[in-house]
Amino acid sequence: MPETRRNTRQSHISLAKQILNVALERGMKPGDHLPEQAFSEVCGVSRTPIRSAFKLMEEKSILHWRQEEGYFLSVAAGGQAAKALRDLEEAEDSLAHRILSDRAERRIDEVQSVSALARRYGASRNAVLLALKILSQDGIVAQLPGRAWAFQPMIDSPKSIDESFDFRLTMEPQAILAPGFSLDIKRAGLLRTQAEEFLNADEERITHGGFRRIDNEFHVLIAQCSANRFVRGGLLVHHRLRKASRRGSSTPNFRLRQAMAEHLEILDSLERNQFDLAADQMVVHLRRSRIRRPEAANRGIPPLLRGPRA
Amino acid sequence: MTRKPTIALFPEAGFGAGLNCVGIAQKLREQGANPVFICHPGFTGVFAEYGFKEYHLPQSLRASDEATEDYWQSFITTHLPHFKLNPIEQLETYVAPTWEAIVDTAISVEDDLEALLDRIKPDAILLDNVIMFPAVAKAGCPWVRIVSCAETELPDPKVPPYLSGLAPEAAKKCATFKKAYEKATRAAHKRYNEFRKKRGLPQLASGIFLEPSPNLNLLLAPSAIRYDREQQLADDSFVFLEGCVRQETHFEMPDFPATNGPLIYTSFGSLGAIDTDLIRRMIDVFATIPARFIVNAGGFEESYEHIPDNVHLGSWFPQPSVVADTALFIHHGGNNSFCEALFFGVPSLVMPYCWDGHDNAQRAEAKGVGRRVDRAGWSAKTLRAEIVALLEDGEMRTRLKETSKMMQANSGTDRAAREVLRALSEARCGETGTG
Numbered sequence: 001m002p003e004t005r006r007n008t009r010q011s012h013i014s015l016a017k018q019i020l021n022v023a024l025e026r027g028m029k030p031g032d033h034l035p036e037q038a039f040s041e042v043c044g045v046s047r048t049p050i051r052s053a054f055k056l057m058e059e060k061s062i063l064h065w066r067q068e069e070g071y072f073l074s075v076a077a078g079g080q081a082a083k084a085l086r087d088l089e090e091a092e093d094s095l096a097h098r099i100l101s102d103r104a105e106r107r108i109d110e111v112q113s114v115s116a117l118a119r120r121y122g123a124s125r126n127a128v129l130l131a132l133k134i135l136s137q138d139g140i141v142a143q144l145p146g147r148a149w150a151f152q153p154m155i156d157s158p159k160s161i162d163e164s165f166d167f168r169l170t171m172e173p174q175a176i177l178a179p180g181f182s183l184d185i186k187r188a189g190l191l192r193t194q195a196e197e198f199l200n201a202d203e204e205r206i207t208h209g210g211f212r213r214i215d216n217e218f219h220v221l222i223a224q225c226s227a228n229r230f231v232r233g234g235l236l237v238h239h240r241l242r243k244a245s246r247r248g249s250s251t252p253n254f255r256l257r258q259a260m261a262e263h264l265e266i267l268d269s270l271e272r273n274q275f276d277l278a279a280d281q282m283v284v285h286l287r288r289s290r291i292r293r294p295e296a297a298n299r300g301i302p303p304l305l306r307g308p309r310a
Numbered sequence: 311m312t313r314k315p316t317i318a319l320f321p322e323a324g325f326g327a328g329l330n331c332v333g334i335a336q337k338l339r340e341q342g343a344n345p346v347f348i349c350h351p352g353f354t355g356v357f358a359e360y361g362f363k364e365y366h367l368p369q370s371l372r373a374s375d376e377a378t379e380d381y382w383q384s385f386i387t388t389h390l391p392h393f394k395l396n397p398i399e400q401l402e403t404y405v406a407p408t409w410e411a412i413v414d415t416a417i418s419v420e421d422d423l424e425a426l427l428d429r430i431k432p433d434a435i436l437l438d439n440v441i442m443f444p445a446v447a448k449a450g451c452p453w454v455r456i457v458s459c460a461e462t463e464l465p466d467p468k469v470p471p472y473l474s475g476l477a478p479e480a481a482k483k484c485a486t487f488k489k490a491y492e493k494a495t496r497a498a499h500k501r502y503n504e505f506r507k508k509r510g511l512p513q514l515a516s517g518i519f520l521e522p523s524p525n526l527n528l529l530l531a532p533s534a535i536r537y538d539r540e541q542q543l544a545d546d547s548f549v550f551l552e553g554c555v556r557q558e559t560h561f562e563m564p565d566f567p568a569t570n571g572p573l574i575y576t577s578f579g580s581l582g583a584i585d586t587d588l589i590r591r592m593i594d595v596f597a598t599i600p601a602r603f604i605v606n607a608g609g610f611e612e613s614y615e616h617i618p619d620n621v622h623l624g625s626w627f628p629q630p631s632v633v634a635d636t637a638l639f640i641h642h643g644g645n646n647s648f649c650e651a652l653f654f655g656v657p658s659l660v661m662p663y664c665w666d667g668h669d670n671a672q673r674a675e676a677k678g679v680g681r682r683v684d685r686a687g688w689s690a691k692t693l694r695a696e697i698v699a700l701l702e703d704g705e706m707r708t709r710l711k712e713t714s715k716m717m718q719a720n721s722g723t724d725r726a727a728r729e730v731l732r733a734l735s736e737a738r739c740g741e742t743g744t745g
Contacts, residue, residue, distance in 0.1 A: 082563065101565065105564075107618070204560070208560075250559060250628040252558070254359060254361035255358075291358075
């Protein structure tokens with residue numbers, strides 16, 4: 001039971017983050033009303049979880065509630081919103097999130113003991129074990145013989161990013177081409193709305209966080225709609241690792257918009273059942289995304305290509 | 311309908327010049343031109359990500375990844391120790407071989423560049439480099455020189471020699487350096503002049519590899535750090551920009567588990583990132599300071615472990631967006647970095663290792679907009695003291711606030727684009743005789 005309650009809360013936190021991102025992408029300001037129905041449609045869930053997420057956001061002073069009127073935004077874009085998102089992220093998987101974040105930042109070593117983590121985070125052994133189990137479900141850590149836990153390679157180095165693109169270039173077109181691919185039209189429609197909103201947003205409202213969220217949902221959708229179970233399973237595990245590994249990015253806004261437009265083109269082809277075309281478009285999309293930035297260059301010295309862009 | 315003028319930007323194969331040109335290209339596009347980029351092999355995609363069309367010099371110019379990796383290993387082994395030398399000691403060890411490599415590049419790309427320009431048929435060319443490419447001079451259209459190094463790149467009796475790191479007042483040392491510089495670069499210069507002769511360009515004076523453009527020359531140096539000149543540069547063909555800071559993507563602040571202190575950004579450019587031992591030592595010092603540090607590790611992020619809780623390491627940052635949020639910028643004196651610090655009113659702690667970084671380090675200290683720390687001469691105690699002193703220097707901050715206000719009110723990128731289009735228009739009027 002406690003695990004079920006925890007999972008429910010996790011999904012509310014995750015939904016709350018999505019709601020806040022959508023509100024900010026739509027340019028909502030403090031005092032603007034958040035209609036339940038509209039958010040239910042854009043997030044692709046019923047009104048009940050939306051209401052729970054709103055309530056959670058009220059607890060965290062992100063929204064305020066008015067009798068017979070509903071929920072209203074309390075935070076402004078920029079610093080306030082960033083802090084609110086951080087608060088939600090901290091609440092999300094709290095300890096597991098902190099452990100993962102510290103590993104991604106290279107603050108903790110690849111191999112860890114429960115007691116060392118308990119000391120670092122001032123947490124009980126049981127809390128640390130629970131956090132490690134959550135991370136192990138996503139394949140991020142694995143228990144070694146004995147008491148140690150080892151982090152699996154994350155997608156955080158030029159070589160691993162390169163390998164990730166190689167894997168995706170093989171698997172994602174295959175996910176589409178495997179006989180029986182069936183697009184979830186409702187989710188594709190929601191993604192389309194979000195992608196279009198992203199494309200139409202003013203320059204200053206474009207955020208990498210917003211891009212990453214939609215991008216991840218898009219690629220997860222492609223995997224989930226594949227009829228090949230092994231391709232699907234492999235890709236879903238990989239996308240979870242990508243999501244866990246991704247940190248701040250510096251891709252220029254032009255490329256973010258271009259990538260989002262490529263998502264829409266792929267969805268267009270999938271909706272028309274043009275799977276060969278969609279698979280080719282996926283290859284182009286991934287190849288463009290992996291273009292490698294030279295890592296060092298100076299007068300008279302050839303650029304060194306160490307790895308692709310994240 | 312009037313055709314949009316095509317402006318070909320040809321930056322050298324480095325991020326400083328490349329991203330400086332992105333800033334100008336963004337404004338050229340806004341002002342109705344069609345900016346395109348000529349890329350060295352290996353820079354594929356860098357400009358396309360900002361939405362610009364790229365034309366590539368042939369891939370054959372690029373060695374295999376393996377050969378380039380070997381070259382880099384050899385470069386690091388050879389030159390890393392040289393970065394700790396003073397400017398005059400670097401002349402024979404680093405500057406001379408670098409000029410040889412630059413001349414090699416200019417010679418090797420010439421035919422392909424000529425063919426590419428013939429294909430693009432630009433209305434004007436913007437050259438952001440330290441050497442002239444005859445194909446540019448002979449392309450049959452106006453060309454603009456962008457001086458994205460320190461102002462010292464344009465010599466004058468009252469300006470200290472390029473790459474010397476000297477003050478204008480140190481006349482004797484300046485004379486000694488100039489002589490040593492000409493001696494060190496003599497072989498490369500002789501070879502380059504022979505190449506120019508073959509390609510029908512006039513010979514250049516000793517130590518000079520790039521002539522001013524007859525049309526327009528753009529200098530990044532903001533007024534806060536300019537030198538007095540004995541020979542004034544002509545106002546109509548030499549334009550000083552107040553920096554040249556591009557529009558960058560929004561920077562998302564990382565989480566720091568440890569502290570909420572002031573934010574300090576450290577970047578030594580893509581080349582400076584090779585000195586991982588130095589950066590590791592600095593990170594150890596950062597761990598003892600109640601501030602948050604963002605450190606650009608370039609392509610060497612994997613060389614670091616045990617990152618302290620107040621440090622965030624990354625391989626690439628949208629630098630102008632980061633600098634805008636910082637209280638202090640620790641850098642190598644690269645001209646873009648220095649100008650960005652001034653543009654956002656941020657003090658500089660300059661730790662130069664080569665080229666015009668020495669000149670900017672001297673200038674930062676002389677003009678009271680930063681301090682210089684010798685790369686090889688600091689201890690944990692002295693570095694910490696320098697950082698704390700800069701964070702607490704209210705007078706410097708006030709001075710920088712004024713500089714920033716002035717620079718932001720006079721957008722360098724905007725002015726550069728306007729001047730380029732003006733020069734193009736004047737050149738056309740000259741051709742048709744209607745001007």
